Amino acid sequence: MLFFLASLFRKRLRCWFAGAALVALGLGVATFTNLSAAGEAGDKAMKSHRSDLPVLGQLPSLGGASAWLNSPPLDAAQLRGKVVLVDFWTYSCINCIRTLPHVRAWAEKYRAQGLVVIGVHTPEFGFEKDNANIRKAIARFKIDYPIAVDSEHRIWNAFNNNAWPVFYFADAQGRVRARLAGEGSYDKAETIIQSLLAEAGKPHAAGAPTTPWASAEQAAPDIAHLRSGETYVGYEQASNFSSPNGLKRDATYDYVMNAPHLNEWGLAGNWTVGAERANLNRADGSIAYRFNARDLHLVLGPRADGMPVRFQVRIDGHAPGADHGSDTDAEGNGVVTEARLYQLVRQSGKVKEHTFEIRFLDAGVGAFAFTFG
Incomplete structure (x- = not known):
C-alpha cells in the first residue's frame, strides 16, 4: 500500500492517486487568509441545509492567471453566490487525465444549479507552458469549462498547492470548505458539491453519484x-x-x-x-x-x-x-x-x-x- 500511495501521486510532489486514505478535509488554517471573516455564520436562509464541512479560509485569488481559456477572466466578485470547484491539473499528468471524465460530468450536471468548475492549468514540463499546446489538450479532452493558465505558478503559490491533481471546493460565500488531493474519492467529491449547493439553496442537487464512461488513457487504473x-x-x-x-x-x-x-x-x-x-x-x-x-x-x-x-x-x-x-x-x-x-x-x-x-x-x-x- 505504501508503494501504491507513493508512486501514484504526481508531485512536485507530481500527481496523486488518492483514494480515501489521502483525502484532506481540515487543511491547516495557515493555507488561507482572512480566517476570522470566513468563520461568520453566513446567510440565515441557508441554515436548514448547513453543511458539516469546516471552513478552511477564503478562496485565494485567481488573478495570477496569464490567460483564460473557454472564459473571460473570473474574479471573486463574479464567483460570489456560486459554488466553485478549483481543479489544479496539468495536461500530461496521467492522474489528472483520469479525473477529467468526472470533472466534465460534474461541470455539466451541476452548472444550472450554480456550480462553477475552474481548471487551473499549472505546468510541470516546459512544453506545458505553451498556450497552443494547452488549447490542443482542451480540445482533445473535450473540456468546456473555464481554464486559468497558470504558467508562472502564481495561482499555485496563492493556494500553497503542492501536487496534481488537487480539488478545492468553495461555498457561495467564497470560503474554501474542503480540499481533496489526488485521484479517487469521486463519490466524496460529488457529495461535497451537493452539500455546498444545498447550503446555497439548491437542495435538489442531491442524488446518485455520477458514473461517467471513460476509455483509453482516461479510464480508471487497474x-x-x-x-x-x-x-x-x-x-x-x-x-x-x-x-x-x-x-x-x-x-x-x-x-x-x-x-x-x-x-x-x-x-x-x-x-x-x-x-x-x-x-x-x-x-x-x-x-x-x-x-x-x-x-x-x-x-x-x-x-x-x-x-x-x-x-x-x-x-x-x-x-x-x-x-x-x-x-x-x-x-x-x-x-x-x-x-x-x-x-x-x-x-x-x-x-x-x-x-x-x-x-x-x-x-x-x-x-x-x-x-x-
Missing part, C-alpha cells in the same frame, strides 16, 4: 495489479536507470542497453539527457522498461522543429498485438506528433511482468516520464 510507479527520464528526478556507466548529464553519449530488472529502465543509442527530458540525437535509438501494470504510458515530444517522429513498440521482443495502447497499433507502430502523454501498452488479458521497448525510427524525439495504470 490498482490491483499495479506494481510500477512513475519514473522520470530527465536526470533531475531520474531513478532506477540500468544502462552501464549511468546517465551523463547534458552530454551527447552512446548508451548501451542492459536487460532491466523490474522497475528499471535503460537507453540505447545516441542521447543527450537533460534535466527534464532525454533527446535522441540519431535515429534508431530506444528505451526499455521492465514493468508490471495493465497500462504503460510515456510522455513524449516531437522534434524541436515540430516534425513527427515514428516509433515501434515491442513487448518481450514481440509486437504487442491485442496489448497495444491507444497510441499504437497491433504491430506496435505509432507517431509522436505533439508533446503529450502517449498510451503505449494496455494489457488485454491477465496482467503480467514484461519488458517494454520503444525504438524511434527518426531522430529528435524527447522523452520525459513513464506512468502506469
Whole structure:
C-alpha cells in the first residue's frame, strides 16, 4: 500500500492517486487568509441545509492567471453566490487525465444549479507552458469549462498547492470548505458539491453519484495489479536507470542497453539527457522498461522543429498485438506528433511482468516520464 500511495501521486510532489486514505478535509488554517471573516455564520436562509464541512479560509485569488481559456477572466466578485470547484491539473499528468471524465460530468450536471468548475492549468514540463499546446489538450479532452493558465505558478503559490491533481471546493460565500488531493474519492467529491449547493439553496442537487464512461488513457487504473510507479527520464528526478556507466548529464553519449530488472529502465543509442527530458540525437535509438501494470504510458515530444517522429513498440521482443495502447497499433507502430502523454501498452488479458521497448525510427524525439495504470 505504501508503494501504491507513493508512486501514484504526481508531485512536485507530481500527481496523486488518492483514494480515501489521502483525502484532506481540515487543511491547516495557515493555507488561507482572512480566517476570522470566513468563520461568520453566513446567510440565515441557508441554515436548514448547513453543511458539516469546516471552513478552511477564503478562496485565494485567481488573478495570477496569464490567460483564460473557454472564459473571460473570473474574479471573486463574479464567483460570489456560486459554488466553485478549483481543479489544479496539468495536461500530461496521467492522474489528472483520469479525473477529467468526472470533472466534465460534474461541470455539466451541476452548472444550472450554480456550480462553477475552474481548471487551473499549472505546468510541470516546459512544453506545458505553451498556450497552443494547452488549447490542443482542451480540445482533445473535450473540456468546456473555464481554464486559468497558470504558467508562472502564481495561482499555485496563492493556494500553497503542492501536487496534481488537487480539488478545492468553495461555498457561495467564497470560503474554501474542503480540499481533496489526488485521484479517487469521486463519490466524496460529488457529495461535497451537493452539500455546498444545498447550503446555497439548491437542495435538489442531491442524488446518485455520477458514473461517467471513460476509455483509453482516461479510464480508471487497474490498482490491483499495479506494481510500477512513475519514473522520470530527465536526470533531475531520474531513478532506477540500468544502462552501464549511468546517465551523463547534458552530454551527447552512446548508451548501451542492459536487460532491466523490474522497475528499471535503460537507453540505447545516441542521447543527450537533460534535466527534464532525454533527446535522441540519431535515429534508431530506444528505451526499455521492465514493468508490471495493465497500462504503460510515456510522455513524449516531437522534434524541436515540430516534425513527427515514428516509433515501434515491442513487448518481450514481440509486437504487442491485442496489448497495444491507444497510441499504437497491433504491430506496435505509432507517431509522436505533439508533446503529450502517449498510451503505449494496455494489457488485454491477465496482467503480467514484461519488458517494454520503444525504438524511434527518426531522430529528435524527447522523452520525459513513464506512468502506469
